Amino acid sequence: MNLCRADKVLLAGGAAVLGSSALLTATPLAFGASAAFLVVLTDGIFRPSSSVFYPTISHGPRDRPRVALTFDDGPDPEVTPSILDTLEAAGARATFFAIGRQLEKHRDIGVRALREGHELGNHSWMHSYFQNFYGTDHQQSDVERSTRLIQELSGSDAEPLYRPPVGLKSPALARVAHARKLKVVAWSLHSRDTFTSDPKATAERVLGRIAPGDIVLMHDGHERDGKHRRLAAAALPLILSGLKERGLSPVTVSELLRP
Ligand SMILES: [Zn+2]
Numbered sequence: 001m002n003l004c005r006a007d008k009v010l011l012a013g014g015a016a017v018l019g020s021s022a023l024l025t026a027t028p029l030a031f032g033a034s035a036a037f038l039v040v041l042t043d044g045i046f047r048p049s050s051s052v053f054y055p056t057i058s059h060g061p062r063d064r065p066r067v068a069l070t071f072d073d074g075p076d077p078e079v080t081p082s083i084l085d086t087l088e089a090a091g092a093r094a095t096f097f098a099i100g101r102q103l104e105k106h107r108d109i110g111v112r113a114l115r116e117g118h119e120l121g122n123h124s125w126m127h128s129y130f131q132n133f134y135g136t137d138h139q140q141s142d143v144e145r146s147t148r149l150i151q152e153l154s155g156s157d158a159e160p161l162y163r164p165p166v167g168l169k170s171p172a173l174a175r176v177a178h179a180r181k182l183k184v185v186a187w188s189l190h191s192r193d194t195f196t197s198d199p200k201a202t203a204e205r206v207l208g209r210i211a212p213g214d215i216v217l218m219h220d221g222h223e224r225d226g227k228h229r230r231l232a233a234a235a236l237p238l239i240l241s242g243l244k245e246r247g248l249s250p251v252t253v254s255e256l257l258r259p
Contacts, residue, residue, distance in 0.1 A: 004178030006053035006171035009040060045132065045170060048186040053174035059188040060256035062213040066249045068256040069094040069239070070187060071232060072123055072163065074221030075102055075109035082233045083220050084112060090240040092250040093117050097163040097185075100125035100146030102221055103153075110153050119252035120154065121161040121185065122146040127223040131165045136172045143176055161185045161253055165223070185253055187217035193231040194219055202231055203238035210243070215253060 044052030060068065074080045074096055087094055096113055098120055103110050110120055124131060125145040134142065143162065150160045162182040164173060169184070177184055189209055193202050206216060218232035243250055 004054065004175050005051075006044070006174035006178075009044065009052055010171055049188070050169070053169050053171055054177045054182075054184055056169070056184045056186050057215075057253075057257065058186040059215050060213040060253075062211065065212050065247050066251050066256055067210060067212065067243065068215045068253045069218060069236075069250050070097055070121070070163075070185075070215060070253060071095070071218050071220035072097045073099055073102070073127065073219050073223050073229070075106040075113075076221040076228055077106055077109065078228050079230055079233050080106075080109050080113075080220045083236060084109075084116060084118075086233070086236045086240065087118070087250075088116055090237075090244075090250075092240055092243075093119075093252050093255070094250060095119040095121050095161070095253045096220065097121040097123035097161075098146070098150070099123050099127045099165075099221065099223060100142075100149055101127075103146070103149055107153060110150075114154050117252075119161070119254055120150045121163055121253070122150060123163050124165045127165040129166075132170045132173075134170070134172060136175050139170075139173045139176045140179075143173075143180065143182070159183075183257075185215065187215045189214045189216045191216055191218045191232065191235070193235065194229065197231065199231055199234035200238065202235040203242060206235075206239050207242035207246070210246070210248065212248065213256070215256070 040052055043050045049056055049058035071094060075098055096118060098110060114120060125142045147160055151157055159180060159182060163185050191202050191206050196202055219229045220232060222229050
């Protein structure tokens with residue numbers, strides 16, 4: 001049987017809990033086994049770079065002077081075009097983990113990003129708060145719908161990189177990822193652009209921590225209709241000039257990972 005990593009973890013953890021419970025009914029050891037399993041499950045679901053359920057990429061090679069800037073939750077017609085302008089002026093490339101239903105509304109922005117050498121990644125169709133409770137079929141159709149749209153815009157049948165909404169990975173998603181051989185991408189540096197209103201502070205945070213191979217998380221959109229996140233667009237010129245000073249080239253995630 002071709003089990004994905006999530007199923008192996010669930011089987012092994014379940015067996016350990018059942019085995020210890022049967023042998024040691026309600027002893028501290030049985031509780032210990034259950035608690036340890038719970039810690040593993042929690043890590044698998046909630047830590048964005050966790051590979052417990054599925055191999056997850058959070059950075060590229062550390063020995064080359066390149067980094068990948070990634071923008072989530074767009075496209076947003078009020079924000080993304082200005083990010084594209086800034087990237088173009090600096091000759092920098094980035095990856096946009098687009099929400100499918102937003103990309104459907106703003107296909108022109110997606111097409112422009114691709115034309116200018118950027119990469120479109122799949123960040124689910126719905127970006128629902130309940131995504132983690134979707135069953136396998138629902139996860140599959142959500143991934144598939146965004147993948148098809150990105151393939152239509154790019155004219156390529158390659159499976160786009162995938163970043164789960166809110167960085168959460170459920171066993172159901174892991175099964176879909178395994179079946180589709182998805183490349184799941186998290187990040188090594190969170191810009192915290194959703195927690196502050198000061199673009200200078202965001203740029204300082206990123207530039208103070210960035211190292212070769214980092215994948216940086218920023219946002220050009222919002223999962224809720226009518227809401228906008230403008231901070232990354234304001235911080236981007238500062239970040240790009242800081243990267244230049246440090247000799248770090250911003251490339252797409254796929255370029256960063258290329259051997
Ligand atoms: Zn998101």
